Amino acid sequence: MKLISLIEQIKLKKSYLCVGIDPDLEKIPKHIRNQEDPIYSFSKSIIDSTVKFAVAFKFNIAFFEAYGIKGFISMEKLIKYVKNKYPNVFTIADAKRGDIGNSSDRYAKAFFENFGFDSITVSPYMGRDSIEPFLSFENRHTIILALTSNSGAEDFQFISSEGKKVYEHVIDESKKWRGNENIMYVVGATKARYIEKIRKLTPDTFLLIPGIGAQGGSLEEVSSLGINKNIGILINSSRAIIYASSDEDFAKKAAEEAKNIQIRMEVILKEKSII
């Protein structure tokens, strides 16, 4: 998917919401658990009910992989359904892959070609040659972990050298890599005060911002700091939306939660004179 199409969709839907699909058999409504493919049924209902308010869906690959081959079958069905039914939706494989070149090349093919995701999250620890294989796909987007939303982010991402922290080195270095036009970065909403700094390092790049809702980040704060002239941010919410209710009304409640966020995003986009 072209970046320009994503930007158009944001303006059209007045939303830069990404809904995170973390299907958990212990959390999904009881009446779905006995269906033939509960992971698929649940996720599909969530997508159908929230797609009006969201421009992107982030598949948390761990949650599919946890169910082994069955989980992968559900994931494949689900991504095919989304690509077919909602071709204008931006799809993210939240896989956090990264390996030596010939292995990263395999992961890139798996997610971009076989499954057909528009983007994938990757870990930068192994450096340039572990990420360039992903960057070589045109109109596919590689979302590099820069500053993550979890508490452990501080262990290594904040190590400081030559006046820059590791996550700043990651941004600075990756800007030099082949295919850098296909880079986005993950920046946790729980680290909002760093977004201003990150925008100076990389004013034009899209940021994928998880960590509002269950993890505690503020939508208004990160939006105010992160939005650039092309919007430039996607804000993800997973649990607060998809597990808004564990009853038969789960899809309706998820839609309500997504709509609430979309309305706040519309206000912000108008304040910024983007729409």
Place this chain on the structure above:
Amino acid sequence: MKLISLIEQIKLKKSYLCVGIDPDLEKIPKHIRNQEDPIYSFSKSIIDSTVKFAVAFKFNIAFFEAYGIKGFISMEKLIKYVKNKYPNVFTIADAKRGDIGNSSDRYAKAFFENFGFDSITVSPYMGRDSIEPFLSFENRHTIILALTSNSGAEDFQFISSEGKKVYEHVIDESKKWRGNENIMYVVGATKARYIEKIRKLTPDTFLLIPGIGAQGGSLEEVSSLGINKNIGILINSSRAIIYASSDEDFAKKAAEEAKNIQIRMEVILKEKSII
């Protein structure tokens, strides 16, 4: 698998060789490609022919994931075959996973419980809470990327702060984590001169050392620097063994390559008075 059993196996087989299983349909012998499950058939033949000379097998998950659901089915069949037929072999899922806590928990269950691997490689970028879920499994081993064998390793792992490089921070910090007795580290053979330093930081931990053979590291050099009183190293070779021949004799040639390495390892273990 208990660490003590791995050490016993090393002494018994006079080998600390790990064979890397990177099945690539474009490289495996032509006469296998038309079989029903070529990935499984090829990998199984390699394992059967080299298991006499190797104590561990490292499944490169990218190479299975590249073939989608089919690849996962092959992988599941293969790991079940190995666990059943060769229960004393140490199995490694070379997956390089790592995510926020509740997602890492999923990956841990997928690889340790569903597939039944003895160990998994993980990326430390997201810090403590991204790795502790793996460490909580008893007698399962979490192999943290410290200093990798690829050229990109220098981009971020060598960033220096307070007299220590990032990979040294990773080793020092991770030693404080809950379940640290289940940690091993990845150290590339191409970075042999750093192994001495790493041994000072972590004298007792097992190191998984890829990068001899195709990537150019020296078996004798890394062995001399890395071996401790409990041996403490596994040396991986993938392509040089499994693609030693692309003809019908591929399994025999793979066994010869593995045996050549085992013989050199036996000499080293004797020189060190370990056997």
